[in-house]
Amino acid sequence: MRATFVTLVAAALSTLVSASPLEPGIIARDDGKTIHVTPGLNAISNAIKDAKKGTKIVIEKGEYHEQLTIKKDGISLVGKQGATLYPPNKYYSNACTGVAATVDPSDTTLPETQAGICIKEHIRVASVENYVNNVSVKGLAVKNFDVNILVIGARNTDIAENSIVDGIRYGLLSDGSHDTTVKNNLVTTSNDTYFIAVCMDNFSGARAIQNKVTGYGIAFCTQTSREVIKRNTVKKHCLGVVVDPHIDGVKIIDNSITEPKNPNKCKDTLIGILLDGASNAEIHGNTVKGHEVPDPGSGWGILGFDDPCVDAQGNPSQSLACLYNPSPSPFTGNVITNNIVRKNTKDIEIFAAAPNVVKNNDCLASTTPGALAGTCK
Numbered sequence: 001m002r003a004t005f006v007t008l009v010a011a012a013l014s015t016l017v018s019a020s021p022l023e024p025g026i027i028a029r030d031d032g033k034t035i036h037v038t039p040g041l042n043a044i045s046n047a048i049k050d051a052k053k054g055t056k057i058v059i060e061k062g063e064y065h066e067q068l069t070i071k072k073d074g075i076s077l078v079g080k081q082g083a084t085l086y087p088p089n090k091y092y093s094n095a096c097t098g099v100a101a102t103v104d105p106s107d108t109t110l111p112e113t114q115a116g117i118c119i120k121e122h123i124r125v126a127s128v129e130n131y132v133n134n135v136s137v138k139g140l141a142v143k144n145f146d147v148n149i150l151v152i153g154a155r156n157t158d159i160a161e162n163s164i165v166d167g168i169r170y171g172l173l174s175d176g177s178h179d180t181t182v183k184n185n186l187v188t189t190s191n192d193t194y195f196i197a198v199c200m201d202n203f204s205g206a207r208a209i210q211n212k213v214t215g216y217g218i219a220f221c222t223q224t225s226r227e228v229i230k231r232n233t234v235k236k237h238c239l240g241v242v243v244d245p246h247i248d249g250v251k252i253i254d255n256s257i258t259e260p261k262n263p264n265k266c267k268d269t270l271i272g273i274l275l276d277g278a279s280n281a282e283i284h285g286n287t288v289k290g291h292e293v294p295d296p297g298s299g300w301g302i303l304g305f306d307d308p309c310v311d312a313q314g315n316p317s318q319s320l321a322c323l324y325n326p327s328p329s330p331f332t333g334n335v336i337t338n339n340i341v342r343k344n345t346k347d348i349e350i351f352a353a354a355p356n357v358v359k360n361n362d363c364l365a366s367t368t369p370g371a372l373a374g375t376c377k
């Protein structure tokens with residue numbers, strides 16, 4: 001079962017200037033620190049070009065069809081109620097073009113992926129030396145891009161109170177960044193084929209707090225050690241929170257992960273919290289309910305296992321984390337306590353050689369041979 005499972009998850013994850021202040025759309029520039037934008041051709045992009053370090057760009061209600069790239073420190077975008085960013089009629093290539101994989105990477109005829117808001121370091125380098133600092137995006141609706149918001153090589157980025165809707169591959173993706181906070185956003189799609197709601201970087205300081213996430217295949221993919229996922233509400237998902245191999249010390253606290261999709265939209269697999277070779281994770285206070293799948297499918301509330309980083313045939317695993325680091329990733333040192341895990345086909349199951357603490361959860365004990373379910377109360 002484990003090999004089948006690892007293969008399944010691997011498959012799921014691998015498909016892993018300066019302008020005039022009188023530009024149309026810019027109605028006022030008050031103290032040199034705030035620019036107001038109304039709808040017009042490339043109105044927000046022009047404001048970003050015009051902005052100086054620390055400028056706040058206030059986006060008035062209306063539809064904006066453009067791609068945004070932010071490479072300046074301290075820029076904040078503030079959307080007023082009803083300010084919505086949509087894809088332009090025609091994309092141009094920017095620093096975020098092609099960063100996320102397409103639906104089918106083997107199909108070279110597919111256009112490269114494009115991001116709605118691209119927050120990207122100043123210079124394209126393999127190791128980030130020139131971070132873009134202190135950018136924030138608040139109160140904006142962003143709809144229908146491949147990746148609605150993409151954060152690369154950034155430090156101290158705040159993405160808060162936005163409506164991030166129908167991101168085809170990702171609602172929000174951050175990569176190679178430090179201190180990315182994703183808070184109080186609505187991240188949603190009604191298209192069952194859309195992939196990941198929020199996927200966070202691999203450097204440090206990733207936080208996802210109090211977001212409402214619905215409709216995606218995966219709600220949170222966790223690829224940063226010590227990432228914090230707290231007080232989020234997740235519904236209509238296949239997989240709620242996924243922690244990748246070799247990721248250490250993640251905190252998954254006080255989330256509600258309930259009412260997943262119909263399993264027939266999820267290859268008959270539903271999992272609330274999936275700990276794939278995770279270590280030293282702290283998981284408490286979560287409510288994980290309703291991951292029920294009829295035979296021969298599989299449903300778990302919380303599932304953890306050692307990931308050998310090879311597939312059932314002994315070939316290297318295609319999951320991104322195993323490609324970066326192909327050594328086995330043991331499930332060890334994790335603490336899973338005081339969660340409510342009910343009405344799942346299997347509430348809690350752990351398959352691990354090394355010790356973990358699993359206790360004081362409100363759950364139904366597992367009867368699967370070899371599974372450690374810890375104590376249920």
Ligand SMILES: *[C@@H]1O[C@H](CO)[C@@H](O)[C@H](O)[C@H]1NC(C)=O
Nearest residue numbers: 053073074132133134155156
């Ligand atoms: C970013 O913000 C922090 C704290 O607000 C400040 O200390 C730092 O100097 C800022 N960095 C840049 C490059 O503006």
Ligand SMILES: *[C@@H]1O[C@H](CO)[C@@H](O)[C@H](O)[C@H]1NC(C)=O
Nearest residue numbers: 103168169190191192193194
């Ligand atoms: C879902 O998205 C796919 C790919 O973008 C599209 O072909 C399909 O029509 C969409 N389905 C619905 C119900 O919108």
Ligand SMILES: *[C@@H]1O[C@H](CO)[C@@H](O)[C@H](O)[C@H]1NC(C)=O
Nearest residue numbers: 175176202203223246321324
């Ligand atoms: C983090 O991402 C960079 C660039 O994408 C990659 O080179 C590195 O191996 C990744 N590290 C981990 C731990 O995934």
